Amino acid sequence: MRLRKRMLADLDQDIRDHIERETQDNIDRGMDPKEARYAALRKFGNVTRVMEDTREVWIFRWLDNLVQDIRFGARMLRKNPGFTAIAILTLALGIGANSAIFSAVNGILIKPLLYADSDRLVQIESAHRGPTSLSSGFLLEAISIPAARDIQAQCPAFGQVGVYGLAGSATMLGGSVPDDVSTLGVDGNFFTILGVRPLLGRAILPADAEPENDRVAVLDYALWNRDFGGDPGVVGKTINLGKTPTTIVGVMPPGFRLGMNGPGLWMPLVGWNSATDRGVHMFSVVARLRVSTTLEAANAQLKTLAAGLAAAYPKTDKGWELSAKSAKEELVGPVHTELLLLLAAVGLVLLIACINVSGMLLTRTWARHREVAIREMLGASRLRIIRQFLAESLLLSLTGGTLGLLVAFWAIPLVRAIAPPQTPRVSGIRLDSNVLLFTLAVSLLTGILFGLAPALRTSGHRIGAALKGGLGGLLAGFSTRGPRRLRSALVIAELALAVILVAGATLVARSLQKMTSVPLGYRTDHVLTVSASIYGSGCDFQHHQPCQLVLEEMLRRIQALHGVKSAAVGSGVPLRGGYVTQGIETEGQTVPKSWNGWIGLNMVTPAYFEVLGIPLLAGRDFTNSDTNSSQRVAIVNQAFAQRFLQGASPLGQGISMSKDKNGQPKWMQVVGEVGDTRDNAITEAPRPAFYVPLTQDIPARSPTFMVRTSANPLAMADAVEHQIWAVEKDAPIIRLTTMDQIVSDEVADPRFQAVLLGSFGALGLILAMVGIYGVISYGVTLRTHEIGVRMALGATRADALLMAVREGMAPTSVGVVVGTAGALALTRFLRSMLFEVKPTDPVTFVGVAALLFIVALAACYVPARRAMRVDPMVALRYE
Numbered sequence: 001m002r003l004r005k006r007m008l009a010d011l012d013q014d015i016r017d018h019i020e021r022e023t024q025d026n027i028d029r030g031m032d033p034k035e036a037r038y039a040a041l042r043k044f045g046n047v048t049r050v051m052e053d054t055r056e057v058w059i060f061r062w063l064d065n066l067v068q069d070i071r072f073g074a075r076m077l078r079k080n081p082g083f084t085a086i087a088i089l090t091l092a093l094g095i096g097a098n099s100a101i102f103s104a105v106n107g108i109l110i111k112p113l114l115y116a117d118s119d120r121l122v123q124i125e126s127a128h129r130g131p132t133s134l135s136s137g138f139l140l141e142a143i144s145i146p147a148a149r150d151i152q153a154q155c156p157a158f159g160q161v162g163v164y165g166l167a168g169s170a171t172m173l174g175g176s177v178p179d180d181v182s183t184l185g186v187d188g189n190f191f192t193i194l195g196v197r198p199l200l201g202r203a204i205l206p207a208d209a210e211p212e213n214d215r216v217a218v219l220d221y222a223l224w225n226r227d228f229g230g231d232p233g234v235v236g237k238t239i240n241l242g243k244t245p246t247t248i249v250g251v252m253p254p255g256f257r258l259g260m261n262g263p264g265l266w267m268p269l270v271g272w273n274s275a276t277d278r279g280v281h282m283f284s285v286v287a288r289l290r291v292s293t294t295l296e297a298a299n300a301q302l303k304t305l306a307a308g309l310a311a312a313y314p315k316t317d318k319g320w321e322l323s324a325k326s327a328k329e330e331l332v333g334p335v336h337t338e339l340l341l342l343l344a345a346v347g348l349v350l351l352i353a354c355i356n357v358s359g360m361l362l363t364r365t366w367a368r369h370r371e372v373a374i375r376e377m378l379g380a381s382r383l384r385i386i387r388q389f390l391a392e393s394l395l396l397s398l399t400g401g402t403l404g405l406l407v408a409f410w411a412i413p414l415v416r417a418i419a420p421p422q423t424p425r426v427s428g429i430r431l432d433s434n435v436l437l438f439t440l441a442v443s444l445l446t447g448i449l450f451g452l453a454p455a456l457r458t459s460g461h462r463i464g465a466a467l468k469g470g471l472g473g474l475l476a477g478f479s480t481r482g483p484r485r486l487r488s489a490l491v492i493a494e495l496a497l498a499v500i501l502v503a504g505a506t507l508v509a510r511s512l513q514k515m516t517s518v519p520l521g522y523r524t525d526h527v528l529t530v531s532a533s534i535y536g537s538g539c540d541f542q543h544h545q546p547c548q549l550v551l552e553e554m555l556r557r558i559q560a561l562h563g564v565k566s567a568a569v570g571s572g573v574p575l576r577g578g579y580v581t582q583g584i585e586t587e588g589q590t591v592p593k594s595w596n597g598w599i600g601l602n603m604v605t606p607a608y609f610e611v612l613g614i615p616l617l618a619g620r621d622f623t624n625s626d627t628n629s630s631q632r633v634a635i636v637n638q639a640f641a642q643r644f645l646q647g648a649s650p651l652g653q654g655i656s657m658s659k660d661k662n663g664q665p666k667w668m669q670v671v672g673e674v675g676d677t678r679d680n681a682i683t684e685a686p687r688p689a690f691y692v693p694l695t696q697d698i699p700a701r702s703p704t705f706m707v708r709t710s711a712n713p714l715a716m717a718d719a720v721e722h723q724i725w726a727v728e729k730d731a732p733i734i735r736l737t738t739m740d741q742i743v744s745d746e747v748a749d750p751r752f753q754a755v756l757l758g759s760f761g762a763l764g765l766i767l768a769m770v771g772i773y774g775v776i777s778y779g780v781t782l783r784t785h786e787i788g789v790r791m792a793l794g795a796t797r798a799d800a801l802l803m804a805v806r807e808g809m810a811p812t813s814v815g816v817v818v819g820t821a822g823a824l825a826l827t828r829f830l831r832s833m834l835f836e837v838k839p840t841d842p843v844t845f846v847g848v849a850a851l852l853f854i855v856a857l858a859a860c861y862v863p864a865r866r867a868m869r870v871d872p873m874v875a876l877r878y879e
Contacts, residue, residue: 017733021041040214047307069316069391070391073388083372084358087357087396088396088400090357090398090400091353091401091443092403092404093407093767094349094350094767095397095439095443095446096404097346097407097763098343098346098404098439099404099439099442101217101339101343101415103408103430103431104342104415104429105343108423108424108428109336110114112328114255115195118328119326120289120291121193121286121288121326121327122287122289122325122326123285123326126142126147126320127590138142141164142284143281143322144278144282144316145280148163148283150305150309151322154305155305156290156293158288158289158293158298159288160189161193161285162187162189162193162194163283163285164269165259165269165284171730172241173239173730177227177732178725178729178731179226179227179732180240180702182262185268187269188208189206193286193287193288194258196253198253198254199221199251201218201235201250201251204216204218204249204250208249208268209270214245215244215245215268216246216247216248216249216268217265217266218249218250218251218266220263220264221252221253221255221256222263223264223265229542241267248265252426278317279315287324295326299323299324302613303321303323335423335424342757345501345505346756348760349763350446351497352498352501352764352768353722355450355451355765355771356774357396357450358490359487359775359778360450361389362453363774364454372752389455390451390520393450394448397447397451398447401439401440405431405436412431414428418755420745420748423723480613483798487775487811488811488814489811491808491811491815492811495768495772496815496818496819497819498767499819499823499849500773500822501761501821502851502852503823503848504757504823505754507749507834507841508754508757508758508830512753512754513837514835515750515835520684521614521678521686522613523612523613524738527708527738527740528716528738529573529707529739530717530720530734531705531733532705532734533702533732534547534554534703534728544589550728551694554723554727554728555568555569555605555705557723558723561716563710563711563715564710564716565708565709566607567607568605568607568705569703569706570703571703573735574612574677574679575678575679575680575681577745585657586654586656587655590756598687600679600680600687601657601689601691601692603691603692603693604622606622606624606693607621608622608691609621609674611706611708614675616672616674617673617674617675619635619647619651619671619672621672622635624695627696631694632696633671634655634668634669634671634690634692635670635671636688636689636690636691637673638674638676639688640689641684650673651670651671653669655670655690656668662721682743707720714738762832768852768855769859770859772856776804776807776860776864787803795834797868800868801868803831804864804866805857805860805864808859808864809853809860812852812856815852
């Protein structure tokens with residue numbers, strides 16, 4: 001209050017002086033004294049009224065003091081360039097890593113979808129409750145079109161309801177090359193509900209679904225660029241989908257992919273509007289909530305509707321339940337937890353960085369004792385000193401945040417590059433206003449966080465009094481129990497956070513190592529896989545023989561290429577799914593009713609097992625003599641023989657997956673047994689499977705050519721494509737890749753997690769090591785006088801060494817114990833990210849604890865050696 005009155009008094013005196021000078025100047029100009037006084041008062045009157053407001057006085061004074069603090073802080077930081085550079089670099093790494101991960105969280109989870117008012121956009125799902133052929137729980141299923149129309153008519157919570165489905169693929173002719181494209185049927189409301197305008201042309205309208213109208217399509221942006229070169233004149237062009245002429249009426253903007261599995265096009269739903277199709281649960285439903293409606297109210301209406309439909313149509317709707325979910329949640333749900341865990345992990349890195357810089361600032365406080373003491377003696381309050389130290393820490397954090405943006409700018413492309421292919425909205429990961437605001441907020445919060453403890457400690461210690469006893473008294477004061485506890489607390493916190501971070505990273509890394517070392521049952525090196533659609537002129541489902549001839553000719557040409565060791569054809573690709581069946585019968589028994597899983601089925605040509613390196617354990621491989629006119633044969637894997645043939649030799653036994661017109665099984669004789677392979681996923685155990693000759697069955701619509709090469713398989717890609725087109729010029733290439741790439745894609749998600757968490761763990765470990773070294777070195781410096789006294793009284797250099805090591809290892813032990821307990825509690829959240837590794841894996845925790853002990857011991861080594869070399873006489877004179 002006294003300061004406030006003094007400030008107002010000073011301000012009033014300044015204004016009175018200005019008024020007097022202005023009055024005298026007016027008189028000198030020849031004005032009447034009264035008029036001169038009036039003019040001066042009128043000139044300064046507004047200023048007087050404004051400045052008499054106490055709040056304005058405080059604002060101006062506060063800003064002035066802040067500018068002084070910043071200038072003084074900048075001078076102090078310039079005087080210590082080494083300290084400043086290390087602190088800024090530490091903060092830049094911590095803040096930059098947080099900004100990079102937050103950009104992913106922002107782009108994927110936070111930013112609204114590109115659809116208009118996307119927060120009101122919902123996905124409506126149905127689930128069947130009750131026993132099925134697969135399980136007895138809930139199964140997410142699609143919705144019938146009549147049920148979708150009932151939702152529109154009887155649920156007022158939804159303003160509009162749109163239907164899409166019948167996702168598939170079709171051969172498209174008319175682009176740069178024959179292509180197999182994704183297709184998605186939509187109704188006339190689909191694009192209207194989403195509120196996204198086409199980049200070119202128009203969207204699909206309700207009239208387009210009329211059967212008598214010409215077929216139209218809207219292109220996906222990726223397909224437009226890939227197959228039409230981004231031609232702006234594509235609208236109105238006619239293409240052939242299969243054998244159906246279709247007119248392109250529009251192109252959607254980039255990023256619009258709802259319902260698409262790959263580059264493709266949208267077409268109107270035609271012929272599926274009959275009210276008798278209630279049993280056809282094949283469609284997805286998107287809807288828009290009314291402005292005044294909540295998601296909870298909408299779900300209540302859907303529950304009532306489902307009950308009514310079950311009562312009205314028990315044959316088709318009984319047991320089906322309806323629910324609505326946010327469209328964004330539906331899209332990003334699979335990666336939501338993973339991204340938040342990564343953000344939490346990188347937050348631990350920032351906390352470690354804050355503790356590091358806080359310890360460094362504490363180290364500087366004793367060196368600035370005279371400065372603070374003088375300010376105290378001149379009347380500076382504790383609040384004023386705290387503000388000065390906080391201004392310096394904010395300067396450090398804001399500078400570190402600025403450099404952190406550069407780190408994030410460099411790291412964001414790396415995050416996008418290593419993100420799994422199926423990650424949604426990866427293109428939205430970028431620096432934008434949200435990331436800039438986040439970085440600013442983190443920088444300010446970080447500056448306060450790491451600057452507060454040193455500021456409070458320095459201002460709370462009466463340094464002015466300590467000066468009376470000289471520097472030795474000051475250092476003694478700093479090395480008392482309170483400050484020593486603070487230093488120990490910093491070490492404990494830093495080690496505990498490092499243990500949690502390193503333990504999580506190690507668990508994920510071990511999980512990835514186990515996943516990549518799982519025996520797949522086949523070789524992936526030097527294998528090119530090319531999937532092509534062979535159904536063109538003269539080759540269709542009704543005419544098998546021409547298809548066989550087309551396949552044989554394509555395979556013959558590929559095998560003749562220079563650089564091809566061997567080649568074969570399969571109906572599926574390992575790790576990409578394939579044909580499955582359940583209706584298996586073996587001689588003497590059918591598949592037990594207790595078996596609820598799928599049985600793998602693959603139609604292959606001879607040499608398939610040779611190309612992939614699948615070991616033939618017994619019997620023989622298929623040969624060219626296994627034709628439609630010969631005995632039907634099959635080859636089974638080990639899992640099939642053990643599960644369905646009681647582990648006996650399968651050779652000569654009969655299996656059947658179909659019956660003839662008289663209801664008798666069509667027996668196939670088992671002629672071979674091969675090793676188990678992981679065909680569905682690396683993380684799934686091999687399933688029972690069997691193989692049949694492709695020449696004895698219906699050829700797959702999109703067979704895959706498996707080509708083993710002597711050199712880089714991708715170098716053979718063009719040659720293989722040309723041999724396929726030489727036989728069937730309109731055969732689209734669906735997928736071309738290597739087996740190594742397929743396996744790499746399969747582990748893309750755990751690799752992404754392991755790379756990021758491993759990087760954070762390594763960074764946290766380095767920061768912890770630097771922090772421990774700094775704190776222990778600081779403690780040894782403060783106790784130099786004490787060490788000298790001890791050595792003068794008979795202590796040996798080994799005693800000094802043990803004292804320094806004890807100074808660091810005591811809090812290290814506590815930190816490792818606390819961190820281990822914290823890691824055991826937190827790593828359970830990693831359970832869904834681990835494969836064949838438990839969240840409480842003892843090997844991991846023992847190894848991490850041992851590593852942190854070794855790191856801490858190494859950090860203590862240099863200060864401990866310095867303690868050993870203290871000269872007692874020099875230390876006794878240490879002031």
